[in-house]
Amino acid sequence: MNDDHPVKVEFGDDAQVTQTRVAYVKGDTSIAVERERDEEVMTFPHLIVREVLLFEILLIALVLCSFLFDAPLESIANPEHSPNPAKAPWYFLGLQELLHYFPPVVAGVVLPTLVVVALVVIPYFRINLARESFWTGDVRKKFTILSAVVLPMNIPFVVSGAVPIYSCSAIIYSLMVLPVFLPRGRGILERFRQCALADWIMIWFILVGTVLTVIGVFFRGPEWRWIWPWIDGIYY
Amino acid sequence: MKLINKITAGRIWRSIFRTGLPSTNYRRSLVILNNFFLHLHPAKVKKSSIKFTTTFYLGGLSFALFLILTVTGIFLMFYYHPAVPLAYRDMKDLEFVVSNGKLLRNLHRWSAHAMVVTASLHMLRVFFTRAFHPPREFNWVIGVFLLLITLLLSYTGYLLPWDQLAYWGVSVGTNMIKAMPVVGDKIRFLLLGGNITGENALLRFYVLHCVILPLVLSVLVGVHFWRIRKDGGLQAESAGRLSEKTDLILGEKTNPRKDESLVHSNSIRSK
Numbered sequence: 168m169n170d171d172h173p174v175k176v177e178f179g180d181d182a183q184v185t186q187t188r189v190a191y192v193k194g195d196t197s198i199a200v201e202r203e204r205d206e207e208v209m210t211f212p213h214l215i216v217r218e219v220l221l222f223e224i225l226l227i228a229l230v231l232c233s234f235l236f237d238a239p240l241e242s243i244a245n246p247e248h249s250p251n252p253a254k255a256p257w258y259f260l261g262l263q264e265l266l267h268y269f270p271p272v273v274a275g276v277v278l279p280t281l282v283v284v285a286l287v288v289i290p291y292f293r294i295n296l297a298r299e300s301f302w303t304g305d306v307r308k309k310f311t312i313l314s315a316v317v318l319p320m321n322i323p324f325v326v327s328g329a330v331p332i333y334s335c336s337a338i339i340y341s342l343m344v345l346p347v348f349l350p351r352g353r354g355i356l357e358r359f360r361q362c363a364l365a366d367w368i369m370i371w372f373i374l375v376g377t378v379l380t381v382i383g384v385f386f387r388g389p390e391w392r393w394i395w396p397w398i399d400g401i402y403y
Numbered sequence: 404m405k406l407i408n409k410i411t412a413g414r415i416w417r418s419i420f421r422t423g424l425p426s427t428n429y430r431r432s433l434v435i436l437n438n439f440f441l442h443l444h445p446a447k448v449k450k451s452s453i454k455f456t457t458t459f460y461l462g463g464l465s466f467a468l469f470l471i472l473t474v475t476g477i478f479l480m481f482y483y484h485p486a487v488p489l490a491y492r493d494m495k496d497l498e499f500v501v502s503n504g505k506l507l508r509n510l511h512r513w514s515a516h517a518m519v520v521t522a523s524l525h526m527l528r529v530f531f532t533r534a535f536h537p538p539r540e541f542n543w544v545i546g547v548f549l550l551l552i553t554l555l556l557s558y559t560g561y562l563l564p565w566d567q568l569a570y571w572g573v574s575v576g577t578n579m580i581k582a583m584p585v586v587g588d589k590i591r592f593l594l595l596g597g598n599i600t601g602e603n604a605l606l607r608f609y610v611l612h613c614v615i616l617p618l619v620l621s622v623l624v625g626v627h628f629w630r631i632r633k634d635g636g637l638q639a640e641s642a643g644r645l646s647e648k649t650d651l652i653l654g655e656k657t658n659p660r661k662d663e664s665l666v667h668s669n670s671i672r673s674k
Binding site: 180181207208209210211212214215217218221222225226229230232233234236237238239240241242243244245246248249250254255257258259262266267270271272274275276283286287289290291293298341343366369373 | 425428431432434435441444445446447448449450451453460463464465469470471486488491494495498506508509510511512513514516517519526527530531533535536537539540541543544547551554557558561564565566567568569570571572573574575576578579581582583584587599600601619
């Protein structure tokens with residue numbers, strides 16, 4: 168174009184040099200520093216193009232979705248006439264399902280607060296960043312501790328009849344323990360063996376949340392009774 | 404072509420676009436550094452951190468959805484009165500009178516649901532890749548609050564159509580607040596502007612949905628992004644790959660190289 172310099176200064180499209188960062192490291196915070204240097208590329212165009220593409224694909228997908236499915240709109244709000252069942256938006260149906268098992272203080276206040284507090288404090292725990300398997304070290308001792316913690320923790324759920332919650336606990340507990348009793352192998356069981364405790368707790372949380380939400384959306388009908396969606400239809 | 408060259412070389416053009424065509428790496432970095440909208444990016448990024456499977460772009464998707472929601476939301480505000488029964492009639496107008504009104508509302512609705520999903524998945528991704536390790540702890544906390552605000556935004560928006568679904572869906576939630584000991588009734592009164600879900604509640608939810616919560620979200624998103632940048636960009640590799648190295652937090656195995664750097668840094672300090 169209008170650059171008519173006789174000497175072309177740059178040829179490559181990407182960064183030629185990756186800087187080395189010099190940092191003052193206080194012993195226990197150096198994971199970021201320990202990491203090996205990584206190949207770098209120019210943000211423009213590499214990242215910017217991806218961002219624009221992502222945005223466009225997303226928008227196209229949403230528009231298509233909006234053409235195919237209409238947002239629900241029922242008759243005008245009538246405070247005199249409550250639908251049966253009255254359901255909250257889907258992302259709160261897990262909570263609403265909890266109301267079925269626990270008194271409102273527990274389901275509506277204590278448990279949600281516990282969840283938020285638990286999420287907030289996660290990074291302040293001495294969490295196992297290297298994701299060391301739960302079953303390292305003294306397996307027998309760990310098994311005892313695990314059982315001694317998991318079983319009493321689920322007593323309140325059993326007492327209050329919260330079947331979905333303690334069933335999820337049972338599933339996760341068996342998946343955790345199963346690999347210990349079986350010979351070492353490869354495949355999925357070995358991955359379970361390698362899984363860290365923090366990951367198991369999070370998987371348990373996701374499982375409980377998903378199961379409660381799915382039950383709330385599909386398996387609850389009038390009077391919050393259990394229904395089969397393929398027989399009675401979906402009340403949502 | 405000559406005219407274009409003349410314009411792009413001219414004073415006015417160059418006062419707006421300072422960088423010129425990004426034909427060299429120097430100028431490519433200026434594209435980022437000199438642009439208000441892009442300068443939160445570094446000029447260079449790690450190859451591994453822009454790979455799809457590193458993040459699944461979930462944070463970016465959430466932000467993109469927030470932008471779409473802002474734009475469609477502003478359009479919807481042109482047609483909406485937060486009053487009973489006008490609110491519901493406006494929904495009908497959007498459906499039958501306003502050109503593309505239905506598309507607008509559908510887009511807003513589905514984007515809102517999608518944002519709840521992508522923000523949640525983003526949190527899980529960050530958890531499972533341990534991307535919240537020091538010094539990013541507080542950014543995780545901001546992220547948790549961003550997720551909560553996303554839920555609140557979705558929830559306050561849920562009431563606005565003022566149909567049976569909205570009314571009773573929100574009533575279920577606000578009745579739950581009552582269960583809070585001591586302050587429950589007061590908070591519910593504050594939120595609803597009364598003891599029942601009525602016209603005042605609609606107005607309050609509207610203001611929360613269109614002004615307060617989006618503002619708070621925008622500020623927190625700004626801080627969230629800025630902190631990512633200050634903490635050295637995305638975490639480029641999943642922490643799983645670090646497992647062969649030391650667990651620096653628990654400090655079980657020691658890595659000689661790390662000790663060396665410790666000694667070295669101590670000697671700097673002693674000088």
